[in-house]
Amino acid sequence: MxxxxxxxxxxAGMMAAITAGRREKSVLLVETQETLGKKLSVTGNGxxxxxxxxxxxxxxHTDMPKRLESVLSSFDLESTRKFFESIGVSVYNREGYVYPRSNEARSVVRCMELSLQEANVQVMTGITPADILKTDTGFSVKLGLETYESASLVIACGGMAGSEVGGSDSGLLLAQGFNHRIAEPFPSLTDLHCTGLSFNKLKGIRVHGRVCIIMDGEIISEDVGEIQLTENGISGIPVFNVSYEAISGLNIKKPITAVIDLFPEMDIKMLRAYVEYRCNIGRRSIEEALLGLLPEKLIPEILKLFGLNGKKAGRLSEIDLDNLCHILKGLALDVxxxxxxxxxxxxxxxxxxxxLSDSLESDTVPGLYFVGEVVNVDGICGGYNLQWAWSSGAVVGNSI
Ligand SMILES: Cc1cc2nc3c(=O)[nH]c(=O)nc-3n(C[C@H](O)[C@H](O)[C@H](O)COP(=O)(O)OP(=O)(O)OC[C@H]3O[C@@H](n4cnc5c(N)ncnc54)[C@H](O)[C@@H]3O)c2cc1C
Structure with a gap:
């Protein structure tokens, strides 16, 4: 037992196991893949x-911000830094983004594996539980031909994202088996498919800009950074960061528009004056006047929205210049x-x-806990999702 x-x-599962093991609890950690932490080892571009x-x-984003706050403050940034130092991972801060000094996700996984051993956690990999049942004394878990018993059970199966590195719905199915309510899952921190430009010609282009998500005439989310154009639409960190709101809108069948400001650092007046100045350099065509300002392949796509292609830059009318600048400050793409x-x-x-309780124990099944991405908590890019995995794992590891 x-x-x-x-x-x-x-x-989250490794964090819960190390924390409980260090408290001299007997812990069995079960992983369906051949290795632990497969997704963790590809995070942050490796x-x-x-x-x-x-x-x-x-x-x-969550259904219960107060509980989220309680868990994050029970195991906060300082606790996280101390924990990683204690397992051998020294960290550094780059403009708010915290990384291991090794710059290798793989080393984080290795140090966690070493700490699991040091905390006497029993680990089984390459095996998927067949039956998981509630018993009079706790839980029973069938693994291969053997049945293992425990006083408590932690579901740390993650979510569906990153299916190539182990993302699946198995945690949600286990939760539903225990009659737990689920907020409808959907992918987040992902690219948006759009219409409005010939994206197949623009794939690979990167621009600095602000992306605003518009629903019912209002901005519901926005972010600034490097936007990437893909064969289907837009991607990159600012797009990931607005994807939750855009997809939530699409899911309730609302028309969603992504408006891109290609010059967020200038107001429309400044941009208008600057574009006019550029149009009067030499005797350039409008395409040539925009070279060095926009990626070359994007220029004809923007110009064709107002039929400006091939015109002499110095001969653009006031209205042409206004239209051009309004597009550069507000390129609207339907999502x-x-x-x-x-x-x-x-x-x-x-x-x-x-x-769940503040210690993430089920309200309806005593001794059943949930940690990490399987819970209805997700964050924007920048380390927030792993922080949730660490905090939730540590809170549960300290409670069982
Ligand atoms: C490409 C990519 C990059 C990312 N980069 C970052 C980043 O830099 N910073 C950040 O904060 N977040 C990042 N994330 C998100 C972050 O990786 C996840 O939020 C985090 O790993 C969730 O931790 P978890 O333990 O809940 O789930 P996971 O890390 O997915 O672990 C769940 C584990 O459970 C196993 N499992 C599933 N079902 C069963 C079963 N039935 N039996 C046994 N085992 C099972 C899975 O194989 C998996 O190993 C990234 C995600 C991806 C896909």
Whole structure:
């Protein structure tokens, strides 16, 4: 009989196991893949953006902000830094984004594996539980031919995002098996599919800009940074950061527009004066006048919106110049879809936080806990999702 069995050896499951093991609890950690922390090892482009400094509650989406705040403050940034130092991972802060000094996500996984051993956690990989049942004394978990018993059970199976690195709905199915309510899951931190430009010709272009998501005539989300054009639409960190609101809108069948400001640092008056100045350099065509200001392939696409292609820059009318500048400050693209779970970095939705206690124990099934992405908590880019995995894992590891 174990004190706890943890299903899922990703970021949150390993954190819960190390924390409980260090408290001398007997822990069995079960991972369906051959190795622990497969998704963790590809985070942050292989560098692992461990957390964000400072952590802001407004960076998260959940059904229960107060409970989220309680969990994040029970195991906060300082606790996270101390924990990683204690397992051998030293961190540094780059403009709020916190990374391991090794710059290798793989080293974070290795140090966690070493700490699991040091905390006497029993680990089984490459095996998927067949039956998981509630018993009179706790839980029973069938693994291969053996049945293992425990006083408590932790579901740490993650979400559907990153399906190539182990994302699946198995945690949601287990939660539903225990009659837990689920907020409808959808991919988040993902690209947006748009109409309005010939994206197949523009794939690979990167521009600095602000992206605003418009629903019912209002801005519901916005961010600034490097926007990438894909064969279907737009991608990149600012697009990921507005994707939750855009996809939520599409899910309730609202028309959604992504408006891109290609010159967020200038107001329309400044831009108008600057474009006019450029149009009067030499005797250039409008395409040549915009070279060096916009990516070359984007220029004809923008100009064709007002039939300006091929015109002499110095002969543009006042109205042509106004139209051009309004497009540069507000290129409107209709959002018609989004990248699926295989392209997403996080799953939105999941087990309602409302139905769990402050220590993330089920309100209805005593001894059953949920940690990490399977819970209805997701954040924007920058380390927020891993911070949730660390905080939720540590809070549960300290409670069982
Ligand atoms: C490409 C990519 C990059 C990312 N980069 C960052 C980043 O830099 N910073 C950040 O904060 N967040 C990042 N994220 C998000 C972050 O990785 C996740 O939010 C985090 O890993 C969630 O932790 P978790 O333990 O809940 O789930 P996971 O890390 O997904 O772990 C769940 C584990 O459970 C296992 N499992 C599932 N079902 C079962 C079962 N039935 N039995 C046994 N085991 C099971 C899975 O195989 C998996 O190993 C990134 C995500 C992706 C996809």
């Amino acid at each position: 174990y004190d706890t069995i943890i299903i899922g050896g990703g970021a 560098r692992c953006n461990i957390t964000h400094d400072p952590i802001s509650l407004s960076a998260y 018609c879809g989004y990248g699926d779970h295989s392209r997403a970095q996080v799953m939105a939705g999941g087990v309602l936080l409302h139905d």
